[in-house]
Amino acid sequence: MNISEFAKIAGVSKSAVSRYFNNGYLAEDKRQLIEKAVEKTGYSPSISAQNIRTKVTKLVGVILPKLSSESCARVTEGISQVLNEEGYELLLVNTANDCRKEVEYLDLFRQNRVDGVILLATVFTQLHQSVLNKMHIPVVIVGQSYKGFNCVCHDDCGAAYALTKLMLDKGAQAPAYIGVTLDDKAAGEERRNGFTKALAEAGITLSEKHKATAEFKIQSGYEQAKYILSRKPRPDCLFCATDSIAAGALLYCREAGIDVPNDLMVCGVGDSQIGQITSVPLTTAHFHYKTSGIEAARMLLSAISRHDSVPRIMKLDFEIVERESTSR
Amino acid sequence: MNISEFAKIAGVSKSAVSRYFNNGYLAEDKRQLIEKAVEKTGYSPSISAQNIRTKVTKLVGVILPKLSSESCARVTEGISQVLNEEGYELLLVNTANDCRKEVEYLDLFRQNRVDGVILLATVFTQLHQSVLNKMHIPVVIVGQSYKGFNCVCHDDCGAAYALTKLMLDKGAQAPAYIGVTLDDKAAGEERRNGFTKALAEAGITLSEKHKATAEFKIQSGYEQAKYILSRKPRPDCLFCATDSIAAGALLYCREAGIDVPNDLMVCGVGDSQIGQITSVPLTTAHFHYKTSGIEAARMLLSAISRHDSVPRIMKLDFEIVERESTSR
DNA sequence: AGTTTTTGTGAAATCAATTTCACTTTGTGA
DNA sequence: TCACAAAGTGAAATTGATTTCACAAAAACT
Numbered sequence: 001m002n003i004s005e006f007a008k009i010a011g012v013s014k015s016a017v018s019r020y021f022n023n024g025y026l027a028e029d030k031r032q033l034i035e036k037a038v039e040k041t042g043y044s045p046s047i048s049a050q051n052i053r054t055k056v057t058k059l060v061g062v063i064l065p066k067l068s069s070e071s072c073a074r075v076t077e078g079i080s081q082v083l084n085e086e087g088y089e090l091l092l093v094n095t096a097n098d099c100r101k102e103v104e105y106l107d108l109f110r111q112n113r114v115d116g117v118i119l120l121a122t123v124f125t126q127l128h129q130s131v132l133n134k135m136h137i138p139v140v141i142v143g144q145s146y147k148g149f150n151c152v153c154h155d156d157c158g159a160a161y162a163l164t165k166l167m168l169d170k171g172a173q174a175p176a177y178i179g180v181t182l183d184d185k186a187a188g189e190e191r192r193n194g195f196t197k198a199l200a201e202a203g204i205t206l207s208e209k210h211k212a213t214a215e216f217k218i219q220s221g222y223e224q225a226k227y228i229l230s231r232k233p234r235p236d237c238l239f240c241a242t243d244s245i246a247a248g249a250l251l252y253c254r255e256a257g258i259d260v261p262n263d264l265m266v267c268g269v270g271d272s273q274i275g276q277i278t279s280v281p282l283t284t285a286h287f288h289y290k291t292s293g294i295e296a297a298r299m300l301l302s303a304i305s306r307h308d309s310v311p312r313i314m315k316l317d318f319e320i321v322e323r324e325s326t327s328r
Numbered sequence: 329m330n331i332s333e334f335a336k337i338a339g340v341s342k343s344a345v346s347r348y349f350n351n352g353y354l355a356e357d358k359r360q361l362i363e364k365a366v367e368k369t370g371y372s373p374s375i376s377a378q379n380i381r382t383k384v385t386k387l388v389g390v391i392l393p394k395l396s397s398e399s400c401a402r403v404t405e406g407i408s409q410v411l412n413e414e415g416y417e418l419l420l421v422n423t424a425n426d427c428r429k430e431v432e433y434l435d436l437f438r439q440n441r442v443d444g445v446i447l448l449a450t451v452f453t454q455l456h457q458s459v460l461n462k463m464h465i466p467v468v469i470v471g472q473s474y475k476g477f478n479c480v481c482h483d484d485c486g487a488a489y490a491l492t493k494l495m496l497d498k499g500a501q502a503p504a505y506i507g508v509t510l511d512d513k514a515a516g517e518e519r520r521n522g523f524t525k526a527l528a529e530a531g532i533t534l535s536e537k538h539k540a541t542a543e544f545k546i547q548s549g550y551e552q553a554k555y556i557l558s559r560k561p562r563p564d565c566l567f568c569a570t571d572s573i574a575a576g577a578l579l580y581c582r583e584a585g586i587d588v589p590n591d592l593m594v595c596g597v598g599d600s601q602i603g604q605i606t607s608v609p610l611t612t613a614h615f616h617y618k619t620s621g622i623e624a625a626r627m628l629l630s631a632i633s634r635h636d637s638v639p640r641i642m643k644l645d646f647e648i649v650e651r652e653s654t655s656r
Numbered sequence: 657a658g659t660t661t662t663t664g665t666g667a668a669a670t671c672a673a674t675t676t677c678a679c680t681t682t683g684t685g686a
Numbered sequence: 687t688c689a690c691a692a693a694g695t696g697a698a699a700t701t702g703a704t705t706t707c708a709c710a711a712a713a714a715c716t
Contacts (some may be wrong), residue, residue: 001675013673013695015695016673017673045673046672048385052374052700053672054701067405073397074396092417092420093417111372112374251604277602293660341666343665343705346704347664347665376701376703377671378703380703381671658715659715665709666708668707669706674701676699678697680693681693686687
């Protein structure tokens with residue numbers, strides 16, 4: 001069913017039909033004729049054909065590093081809430097942490113497939129930079145902050161600083177650190193920076209023995225905790241860059257008979273569900289993931305509508321969630 | 329940049345360009361001319377324009393009840409893996425458990441927006457049925473089994489039966505049950521059926537006192553467990569329809585000083601991450617969620633390619649994961 | 657050498673819409 | 687009653703591709 005055929009059925013011209021669905025510059029009697037015909041036939045205009053003329057797809061590309069991660073899912077939920085309300089659909093691609101795919105998909109979106117792109121970034125290479133600069137549709141980056149681009153990010157450094165300071169204020173003197181790869185600017189570098197800053201202020205230096213890098217997994221947290229906590233002298237507090245790592249660490253503590261929080265304070269970052277039910281409830285930092293998705297979507301929408309917009313960076317605040325794992 | 333302009337730059341006709349990107353019925357010299365021009369200009373054909381002619385969008389609609397759920401995320405990961413490989417993109421919509429939205433989106437997809445639809449279903453109303461029957465593009469339903477439609481589902485009944493039998497075989501005599509709404513055929517009805525079947529075989533009848541319905545949340549599991557376990561006589565085993573409910577129940581047990589598994593055996597269903605780190609590691613049933621996504625995507629692809637396909641239902645097997653919460 | 661077949665080509669039609677433009681009709685004020 | 691503005695209309699051009707069709711050139715047979 002195309003517009004001509006439909007117009008014939010409704011007893012009006014093609015133009016009238018088009019006007020009905022668009023600007024609506026149309027006499028009342030024709031409007032009713034068309035309305036009736038729509039009800040009868042269920043006709044609705046082809047989006048592809050509209051796209052050819054208007055260059056609007058009502059589609060937004062969303063690039064995710066990993067779907068089955070609580071934080072990504074929450075961000076995406078925020079994005080989809082706002083965009084669906086505005087009549088946009090999400091074209092979602094999953095890069096499975098494959099950096100080349102990220103660029104590949106950006107390139108795919110560069111053609112006229114979508115009206116804008118939201119990138120949940122982790123790593124950020126030279127290649128990203130150059131592909132992003134060549135984009136001629138608006139892009140918003142979530143979770144990382146890069147000059148010259150639209151970004152919505154969290155205060156990773158501040159959260160790590162606050163958590164570390166919390167433990168130091170409670171009397172911790174020998175801290176340990178399990179982080180993630182520094183390629184991840186936010187969760188790797190920024191959180192480490194916050195941790196380091198708090199130590200520096202307290203005049204404490206971190207021993208190399210008490211530093212480890214884990215993956216974003218419970219199992220990996222368990223292993224790295226085992227490695228660090230079995231070395232002498234044993235630390236009295238442990239900062240984990242993510243809740244899943246902290247959950248793994250707590251698992252090891254229970255197994256090894258280490259008393260949390262009395263012998264060892266532990267904290268994570270992200271306030272994922274898992275922290276509520278660890279053997280000892282976990283102190284962590286709550287990031288407003290869903291809000292970041294909502295804000296990113298809004299930012300993109302406004303960049304799509306008025307095309308001139310200057311790049312802006314929005315940093316969302318966090319909240320410390322204090323639970324037993326650091327109570328003393 | 330359109331095909332005519334590009335053809336002029338390359339020094340060939342529009343038709344030649346089209347053939348280059350499609351069937352390739354083209355002389356070698358022209359092929360090279362075009363190849364060079366593509367490298368120079370970065371031209372690629374407009375997907376919308378292609379869609380108008382060929383009716384192929386290379387898009388698949390995916391309807392999710394909730395993004396931030398581990399099982400949904402895993403299924404989607406499987407789907408996206410297979411479809412991306414075949415050059416398809418996912419149009420993802422999140423209904424936030426709103427049944428009307430589910431139908432609304434099905435209707436949206438009914439027009440020529442996508443080549444096929446995958447529906448992660450929970451509830452299934454009369455309205456669903458009638459909208460689905462009016463669909464003229466292939467649909468695959470994941471997680472539920474409905475006659476007359478393509479389905480990929482899990483053996484919810486079998487898993488619940490096996491878990492219940494496991495506890496009964498270990499000597500449990502007074503079972504309790506925390507389920508989810510029966511509107512959810514798979515997680516609500518089927519799992520309850522499996523549980524009931526095992527009881528019936530053992531000649532045990534369930535007291536009304538020992539039955540409750542929770543939401544898919546830790547907090548809700550906690551509350552319902554509190555309600556059930558505080559009534560006399562206390563049950564000696566507890567079947568929870570999901571891991572998150574079980575996690576909440578275990579939380580209450582720790583708080584109330586109930587010894588799991590000696591005083592009370594507990595199990596969940598779904599093998600989510602959370603079960604690994606509960607105060608007592610959780611016995612559960614592992615469903616192959618990612619595999620179900622993969623199979624659903626394959627089923628859809630084959631339905632798209634040869635349009636005649638008869639509806640088929642695929643039921644995936646499960647595995648019992650036995651941990652401490654039922655060890656005796 | 658003459659005919660048939662194969663191979664390759666571009667013009668033109670087609671797909672399903674929007675939008676401009678030139679026009680009719682209607683309404684208002686003098 | 688006439689002039690002029692406003693409102694409404696449909697034909698036709700346009701958007702960016704694919705695909706059919708007719709036709710030319712080259713190759714392979716008589």
